[in-house]
Amino acid sequence: MKVEFYGHVRQYRNIQKEIDASLQQVLLSGQYVLGPVLKGFEEELARYHGMKYAVGVGNGTDAIWLTLIALGIGPGDEVITHPNTFFATAEAIWIAGATAVFVDCDPRTKCIDPAKIEAAITPKTKAIVPVHLYGQCADMQAIHRIADKHKLFVVEDNAQGIGAQGDGFKVGELSDAATTSFIIQKNLGTFGDGGALVTNKADIDARVRKLRNHGSNARNVHSYGFNSRLDDLHAGVLSAKLKHIDGWNDLRRKWAARYTAGLKDCRHLDLPVELPGYRHVFHLYVVETRKTEQRDPLLKFLNDAGIDAKTHYSIAIHQQAGYPWGKAARVVGPPSNAERNAACCISLPMFPELTAEEVDYVVGKVREWDEAQR
Numbered sequence: 279m280k281v282e283f284y285g286h287v288r289q290y291r292n293i294q295k296e297i298d299a300s301l302q303q304v305l306l307s308g309q310y311v312l313g314p315v316l317k318g319f320e321e322e323l324a325r326y327h328g329m330k331y332a333v334g335v336g337n338g339t340d341a342i343w344l345t346l347i348a349l350g351i352g353p354g355d356e357v358i359t360h361p362n363t364f365f366a367t368a369e370a371i372w373i374a375g376a377t378a379v380f381v382d383c384d385p386r387t388k389c390i391d392p393a394k395i396e397a398a399i400t401p402k403t404k405a406i407v408p409v410h411l412y413g414q415c416a417d418m419q420a421i422h423r424i425a426d427k428h429k430l431f432v433v434e435d436n437a438q439g440i441g442a443q444g445d446g447f448k449v450g451e452l453s454d455a456a457t458t459s460f461i462i463q464k465n466l467g468t469f470g471d472g473g474a475l476v477t478n479k480a481d482i483d484a485r486v487r488k489l490r491n492h493g494s495n496a497r498n499v500h501s502y503g504f505n506s507r508l509d510d511l512h513a514g515v516l517s518a519k520l521k522h523i524d525g526w527n528d529l530r531r532k533w534a535a536r537y538t539a540g541l542k543d544c545r546h547l548d549l550p551v552e553l554p555g556y557r558h559v560f561h562l563y564v565v566e567t568r569k570t571e572q573r574d575p576l577l578k579f580l581n582d583a584g585i586d587a588k589t590h591y592s593i594a595i596h597q598q599a600g601y602p603w604g605k606a607a608r609v610v611g612p613p614s615n616a617e618r619n620a621a622c623c624i625s626l627p628m629f630p631e632l633t634a635e636e637v638d639y640v641v642g643k644v645r646e647w648d649e650a651q652r
């Protein structure tokens with residue numbers, strides 16, 4: 279049996295009529311950039327998040343740095359995040375011109391550990407960028423308290439967690455803005471690149487709207503800016519898909535529960551932790567081998583059995599070759615949990631269109647490996 283890591287084509291087939299109709303609407307409208315379909319999608323996205331504003335941009339990386347720049351963050355400023363996230367989180371801080379400051383992650387959730395943040399704050403610190411890693415919210419209540427006390431901005435990197443909720447909080451409501459990515463493999467993904475931010479702050483909305491469009495919000499009137507817009511074709515696809523996101527996330531949660539039930543007795547693995555009261559949307563279902571030297575053999579065992587397991591992310595940012603490439607960066611405290619996560623993580627196939635047979639096959643193979651360990 280073969281189990282793929284992604285189900286993009288299955289998903290397209292399931293709602294092909296809706297997507298094709300949406301694409302055709304854009305194609306026939308004659309307006310493909312900053313057109314009515316993008317405007318409509320931005321309104322739907324803001325409503326979905328229960329936020330006032332949503333701005334569509336070129337990708338999830340741009341969404342972060344455009345927001346940082348809109349907040350006035352740049353050279354000489356420090357922004358705190360954690361090093362076991364996708365590279366783009368730190369990259370966006372560098373693109374904004376700021377210093378990336380890395381602290382450790384929580385050993386259970388792998389999101390930033392709020393208890394490690396205060397030791398990293400200096401007079402230069404301007405913002406915290408927590409990542410809702412793998413689809414579970416970081417502890418935004420604790421992060422919000424710290425930010426409030428030290429007068430820091432918070433930009434949530436929600437590339438992986440659209441539809442996630444915390445215990446008593448929603449994405450975006452305890453921060454200045456939440457950004458997301460619509461690259462195809464995300465829980466809400468288009469057939470290419472895309473991104474957005476949601477915010478309740480009119481000034482952030484207005485600044486990013488200008489920055490993404492050559493510093494312009496009126497024809498021929500410009501200030502310094504960039505070209506980073508979400509095309510209407512992508513907005514059309516995303517608008518069709520947004521109607522399904524809660525159902526798809528429910529399916530991800532169902533497959534995650536099936537993995538967890540099947541693997542809970544494994545003696546050589548730690549399974550993902552869903553915090554009580556949180557809605558984890560399982561962008562990724564990431565297990566960790568107990569020993570670092572077990573990870574690569576398990577990955578090979580699964581790949582050889584036709585299972586497209588992967589790693590997210592097997593090299594922590596501060597451990598990448600050449601780090602920090604002449605950019606400003608600091609690591610505060612030994613990020614031991616983040617390094618362990620990088621060394622032990624394996625992502626099992628996870629997408630809404632999986633079948634019970636596929637999940638059970640993966641469970642069977644992982645158990646077979648586990649039982650063969652001494």
Ligand SMILES: Cc1ncc(COP(=O)(O)O)c(C=O)c1O
Binds near residue numbers: 363367458461
């Ligand atoms: C946590 C995280 N941040 C940022 C990004 C960047 O998004 P994009 O690839 O759309 O630029 C991604 C995904 O790619 C991500 O997973």
